[in-house]
Amino acid sequence: MRQPKWALKELIDRLDGDREFLRELLVIFRQDVRVNLQKSHEAIGSSDYEQLSRAAHTMKGMLRNLSMDVAAETAAALETASRESRGSDSKELLERLEKELEEILPEVESQLAGVRS
Amino acid sequence: MLVAEDDALSRTLLERTLQRAGYEVISVENGAQAIAELVKEDAPRLALLDWIMPEVDGVEVCRELRRRKDQAYTYLILLSSRESKEDIVAGLESGADDYLTKPFNVDELKARLRTGLRILELEDHLVEARESMRFQATHDLLTSLWNRGVIVELMTHEIMRSRRERSCTSVMMCDIDHFKAVNDQYGHATGDDVLREVARRLHNSVRSYDMVGRYGGEEFLVALNKCNPGSAISRAENLRNKIAGRPIQTANKPVSVTISIGLALSTEFTECTIEEIMHHADMALYAAKAAGRNCVRVARPSGIGTPTDEQPKETQVLTP
Numbered sequence: 001m002r003q004p005k006w007a008l009k010e011l012i013d014r015l016d017g018d019r020e021f022l023r024e025l026l027v028i029f030r031q032d033v034r035v036n037l038q039k040s041h042e043a044i045g046s047s048d049y050e051q052l053s054r055a056a057h058t059m060k061g062m063l064r065n066l067s068m069d070v071a072a073e074t075a076a077a078l079e080t081a082s083r084e085s086r087g088s089d090s091k092e093l094l095e096r097l098e099k100e101l102e103e104i105l106p107e108v109e110s111q112l113a114g115v116r117s
Numbered sequence: 118m119l120v121a122e123d124d125a126l127s128r129t130l131l132e133r134t135l136q137r138a139g140y141e142v143i144s145v146e147n148g149a150q151a152i153a154e155l156v157k158e159d160a161p162r163l164a165l166l167d168w169i170m171p172e173v174d175g176v177e178v179c180r181e182l183r184r185r186k187d188q189a190y191t192y193l194i195l196l197s198s199r200e201s202k203e204d205i206v207a208g209l210e211s212g213a214d215d216y217l218t219k220p221f222n223v224d225e226l227k228a229r230l231r232t233g234l235r236i237l238e239l240e241d242h243l244v245e246a247r248e249s250m251r252f253q254a255t256h257d258l259l260t261s262l263w264n265r266g267v268i269v270e271l272m273t274h275e276i277m278r279s280r281r282e283r284s285c286t287s288v289m290m291c292d293i294d295h296f297k298a299v300n301d302q303y304g305h306a307t308g309d310d311v312l313r314e315v316a317r318r319l320h321n322s323v324r325s326y327d328m329v330g331r332y333g334g335e336e337f338l339v340a341l342n343k344c345n346p347g348s349a350i351s352r353a354e355n356l357r358n359k360i361a362g363r364p365i366q367t368a369n370k371p372v373s374v375t376i377s378i379g380l381a382l383s384t385e386f387t388e389c390t391i392e393e394i395m396h397h398a399d400m401a402l403y404a405a406k407a408a409g410r411n412c413v414r415v416a417r418p419s420g421i422g423t424p425t426d427e428q429p430k431e432t433q434v435l436t437p
Contacts (some may be wrong), residue, residue: 014223021133028126047235061198064125064220 006104007067010110014067026108029062033101040094043082052082052090059097071100118163118230119152121178122143122196123170127219131165131196138227148173148243152181155191162189163233165217167209168197176211183212188209190240192233196221205340258292258333259309260316265338269329273391275328276383279343286383288394289339290402291319291356294375294410296335309366309375318359337376338395346382353378353413361411375411385418 015021035057044054056079063072078093118140122128128144135142143161145151145345148170154160155178166175175195180189195216208216214236215229247389255267263271272288279286293299293315300308312335319337320329332338341352357378364371379402386394397416404421405414414421 016137025126025129028129032125054169054171057198060125061124061219064198065127065130 003071003102005068005100006107007069008107011067021104023109024110025066029066030105030108030112032104034061035099037098043092044091047087049082049085049090052094053079056082068104071097071104074100118142118165118225119151119154120134120165121146121148121170121175122167123147124167127196131221133375134223134226135165135230138230140230142436147171148175148178151178155182156185156188160188160191163192163194163230165196166213168195168204168216168245171338176208179208179212180286189244190237190372192237194229194233210381241315257316260313260331262316262320262330262337263330265330267390268332268338268340269395271328271330275342276394277393279383280387284343285346287339287341287344287346287352288381288383288397288398289341289356290332290352290395291337291339292377292378292402292406293360293408294377295375299372299374302373303367307367307369307372310369311372313363314365315360315374315376315399319356322356344382346384349380349382350413350415353380354396357411357413372405377405377410378413379403379405379416381415381416385416387410417419 012019012022015025036059039055040052040059043049043055056075058071060079061076061104063069074093074097077091078097081089081093118135120128120131120135120142122131122144122147128146132144133141140163143154149172151164151166152173155164155373160277164178166178168175175197179193179195179348184192193213193215196219197204197208197216198219205216210433212234217226217229242264243407254264255264257264262268272286276286276288278284296308296311299311312331316331316337319339323329323339323341325341328340329341339356341349344352357376359375361375364373378399379398380392381398381401385392386397389397401414401416401421405412408414
């Protein structure tokens, strides 16, 4: 069975339906996921696997907290690969993670826009 | 309670969840800040620590806090996204009380925090009981002064120390004059009021590092540390005046009492044992009683002198 990219309903339930709080979390997410992707690219560039695994770990936590399970699993795999200094696997996983995030981010944006209006 | 989590999103989520559950939350971003918060006075007793944080991680926070044994117990919960058994064992061995895996389930988190609170409450009861027992074991029930065993022990240490440091400890045996008459005339409840008030006045008339204990029924032992031998007599006179100076307000009526004091200076009895010094102080007390009470007598190696003696003379010696 295919996992949903973003189990938004489950997340909202977990937040007791507090959409204002959801918005607050998504604002943090939008900012921090960008910072950590940036860090990951830098780390891959300099083969700094410790930095990479730390950034992947942070993203994994964020994604799990927001019920973005598919991307969270990719981030978890990236964390493991980078901890084991598997260069090409890491690179591939980072690309995949980025693609998965690209699919989610517009949804995040529309949520933010929707709650605001 | 304290939340230590480097990831802003998790931190916000935890903070809000805990606030909703009624906790007052202090949140920090790393392990070093967590330690700084947890060792403060009135620090939170309950802490949720993220396992992986830059520089000082959650496990190190646990270790550091458990190394410090001087403060109240802090209940530590590690937050982990790892699931392997070794990690959990390592975490618990570092001193954590519990762990939770992320992303946390709100009900489970609340339940585990309640467990923490229960343990802390239990700890507080035990500490309170221990402190109360310790107080009872070392203090006199009626006057709250040191009890006989403790005052003698403390004084012994003090005299030993003053001998090493070539300073002087003054030992004063103080006894309420005609105390039996107070009991007979006003009853034991009034007698107890008198004992309490004499104890209070003695206690309040010495420095915080001096020691006052109840030695026996109406007898008190005062030890003045690092006491200048030249001023010991005036300090004894001061204690005597504190009692004789004004009547004691008892529940019943004002009662005037006086005390007699036998004084011995540790520097005058460098060759004596503690028991011998106390015996000398006791003999001086007898001499004070014999001299008409409400006065101070000083024990000299050669006998007993009056406070006015500059040099003890043969004629003033009252041999025991």
